[in-house]
Amino acid sequence: MNSLQHSYASRREHILLPLADRLETHLKDLFHGFPRIDRIVVRAKSIERFLAKAMKQENSKLKYDDPLNQIQDQIGARIVTFYRSDVECVRKEIGKYFSYIESKEIVPETEREFGYEGRHFILVVPPDIEDEKTSKDDSIEFFELQIKTLFQHAWSEAEHDLGYKPKCTLTTEQKRRLAFTAAQAWGADWMFDELHRQTTN
Template sequence: MSDIEGDYRLRHDKALTPIAGSLATYLNDLLKGIQRIDRVSTRPKSIDRFVAKATKLKDDRPKYDDPLHQIQDQIGARIITFYLEDVPRVADAVLPYFHAIERQKIVPEREWEFGYFGQHYILMLPADVVDSSIDKALVPEFFELQIKTLFQHAWSEAEHDLGYKPGSQPLEADQLRQLAYTSAQAWGADRMFNELFLAREGVLRSAG
């Protein structure tokens, strides 16, 4: 077992797992009364994925000098909403309670391409979610929060499983086209459901 793997395994078991559970409770409390939330989930980054990321090379040199401190998504949180319209509303409800380090709206590079969409934030980990019994040396400074719709979440999970699973074979050209096709369908479905929701809300407001 490498030093990186052993050090992270200790952190994963002793700190990240219990903190992720407390963070889920914290987020759910913040979102009480907020409509159209499908789920809130948190998780520590898996040991295999952390080691793979920590040992990445850039220009034939290690990308990270100190991965235990530099990798910011050792704890990840997701808030899954029903509609596109809900994403900024949920962000406005949650973000004031955190100190944001980085905000990123992820979209494909070109307008005619389809792929992953989502809002990602690197936030300071609040002290309230860290139990006093946890060794502070094992606690990361940050966590990653993703806010996305059901369609964005479903597509990204399937795409990651198909394309990035360790040991899996690279997708062939036609398979990549099929993946792009499903992404376009998910993109369109997201917008169609959002338009239907807005149309319904408009009718209800005018009726009221």
């Protein structure tokens, strides 16, 4: 663990943080003037979250046997749009400039559930923002991109803070309240998108 922590901390400081800055600038340049984008942010995964992911288990064994090379979201980008219909517009624009490794839409498992929603992608880091001084062995090939609406972003940030506190387990009643807020956010998201389309068509 100490060896992995040291290796990732060094990579984060010397490779990931500078790359995140360049990627954020690159995305902001690509989407300059693009309508109804609230924010574009790119971050290097924190040491704590990287180690927690590296220690995940499946079938009683570690999920990753080479986490430094297998974990693909060491760099995470997020584009937050105003409305649901804007998500697809951003996705199409992303497709013009980036190569896809993975694309998925995350929604609750059944139509009776409310919870986390968002579009997630694993994309190839474009060659023009790579650091020529970085060796091939140390270079980062992929990054994760999330596209969310304002309501999806706000709810997921609050839910993550409340639901994943290490010393706090939510009660059944508290989990129901959290699900209730997800339903409200979902309804508001659809309502604002509908109003937007009605007033612009």
